[in-house]
Amino acid sequence: MPRRHVQLHARPPQEAQGEAVDVLVRRGLDDLRVELGVPDAFPPHVIAEAEAAAAGMPTGERADATDIPFVTIDPEGSKDLDQAVHIERRDGGFRVRYAIADVAAWVAPGGAIDDEARERVETLYAPDGRTPLHPPLLSEGVASLLPDQVTPALLWTIDLDADGAPVDVDVRRASVQSRAQLTYTGAQAALDDGTADETLQLLREVGILREAAEEARGGITLPTPEQVVEQGADGVWTLGSRATLPVEEWNAQISLLTGMCAARLMLDGGIGIVRTLPDADPRDVERLRLSAHALGVPWPEGATPGDVIRRLDAADPAHAALLTDATSLLRGAAYVAFDGELPTFTMHAAIAAPYAHTTAPLRRLVDRFVGETCLALCADRPVPDWVRDALPELPGLMASGDKHAAEFERGCLDLVEAALLTGREGEVFDGAIVDVRTDRDTGVVQLRDPAVRGRIEGVSLPLGEDVRVRLTQASVAQRKVLFELAQADSASTASSTAPNLDRR
Structure with missing residues (x-):
């Protein structure tokens, strides 16, 4: 792997x-x-x-x-x-x-x-x-x-x-x-x-x-x-x-x-x-597709995971994150x-x-x-x-x-x-929910920029949908990042606060 x-x-x-x-x-x-x-x-x-x-x-x-x-x-x-x-x-x-x-x-x-x-x-x-x-x-x-x-x-x-x-x-x-x-x-x-x-x-x-x-x-x-x-x-x-x-x-x-x-x-x-x-579990393939959506990586209609992976460029942090997520296909x-x-x-x-x-x-x-x-x-x-x-x-x-x-x-x-997120508690980021528990009040959110993921807590998390999330905790000591759903009219936006990533 x-x-x-x-x-x-x-x-x-x-x-x-x-x-x-x-x-x-x-x-x-x-x-x-x-x-x-x-x-x-x-x-x-x-x-x-x-x-x-x-x-x-x-x-x-x-x-x-x-x-x-x-x-x-x-x-x-x-x-x-x-x-x-x-x-x-x-x-x-x-x-x-x-x-x-x-x-x-x-x-x-x-x-x-x-x-x-x-x-x-x-x-x-x-x-x-x-x-x-x-x-x-x-x-x-x-x-x-x-x-x-x-x-x-x-x-x-x-x-x-x-x-x-x-x-x-x-x-x-x-x-x-x-x-x-x-x-x-x-x-x-x-x-x-x-x-x-x-x-x-x-x-x-x-x-x-x-x-x-x-x-x-x-x-x-x-x-x-x-x-x-x-x-x-x-x-x-x-x-x-x-x-x-x-x-x-x-x-x-x-x-x-x-x-x-x-x-x-x-x-x-x-x-x-x-x-x-x-062969890959269809549920893992679907989670990977949701991650691609969250990261802004195109997944054409009818494309297989292999079709998408062959087009990825590891120099792009979003693509690198998706390549890492793709290891779930190796379960x-x-x-x-x-x-x-x-x-x-x-x-x-x-x-x-x-x-x-x-x-x-x-x-x-x-x-x-x-x-x-x-x-x-x-x-x-x-x-x-x-x-x-x-x-x-x-x-x-x-x-x-x-x-x-x-x-x-x-x-x-x-x-x-x-x-990466230390000191940025309270900021709002763009992302998507890529996994949820059956009770739908905890799950995983994939951010677009920076290309990291973390746990999110909320009510009726919308699996696969674009969301705006607020960082509530970033602890290096506990190795923990935690988000919550943010209101659409929040004054703090990911586009204004997120760092520019190296796109070498």
Whole structure:
């Protein structure tokens, strides 16, 4: 499930209830971590095991693929680099090589790092930093596909036909050496000005083919909007969004392709763990349509959620908010493990194909086990006992981790949305009611500007209708925003008081 990344940028403190808002936000994030049991450090025995592992290069049979000019493409400042890519033409089609960090080469089954990873399950992201799955000595060091270091990897080789469809798949252990750590902005600029190398040019070509195949299947890719909460020189907090660049989507298509190939390998081999998702609940589709209306996002007659989502621009805060709301269509996602008899349901509705998580082992627990399963199947060897023994418990661990991550994400969003509105109690905003309880006296209102939502209390709330609402409470400490219906003749209007949003 895509996560909504929110960053906090503060200027000189804006005073609110006697304390600077940015101080309240950071204190609130610390309180949230304590409340949800988010660890602030790795235990000494885990660090000790990581130091011992990092002291030497993993042994074992491994192909030498250091001659392949891989590159990584990630957000600015990333150090936990899971994937490196190289693409070339072959026989009227393409050969995609995708190197995935070989975490199992550094993590002993049943050891301290393994036990800690099973507790953490996945990396958590907050506006002021992140809580990693593995010790940074590994995830940002020897196990990361950093440029110019020889790194153990799982080397996926996926041959595609001229339409971008896979015709052959192989995965094996290898040593790789990335040539460059590219950023999304840098890669996009190189493509736009014609200076991109062959791999980037072919990434665009293959990415476009894979996007067309996804649309033909009826799949939906949800971009991950990155939003920034900033304090202007006037002391007003605003919500801006970073544009999702085309190269990000093309890069994501390579990851999706690999996950689909991994699922096919495991289903054909009769062992593994796949990510499943049923069709969206019609009630969630209707709630999303109401949210689109509230945010002023067009939803043409007869359009499907996929039709609307493909036209969204994450640089627009309203569109970014709708992309986040669209994750409600992913309710019911699950991990399904099998060993022998295949599960009755194996589809992922958003991808419109069987799918498995395998390309982010530095940041997500299950990927390490999927990678090892696919390695064994491609080599026609038995799946390792430590993987087979873990399969029954992995769905439960991942479900718990996903729930924990969602609670943490929601808490962070609630907190920064309260920060956006701190000090503006009594102001009136335009919005729409996007959800109500059966008693119709409490519900959720989606504001147009700023693009936040909050709880509303009133009598006979008009579901789906445009409303004007008054902010009655915005508490960073309580992570709470509360509204009430406002009278139409109120002197304070959203159009005169709402901040201008960055429409980069």
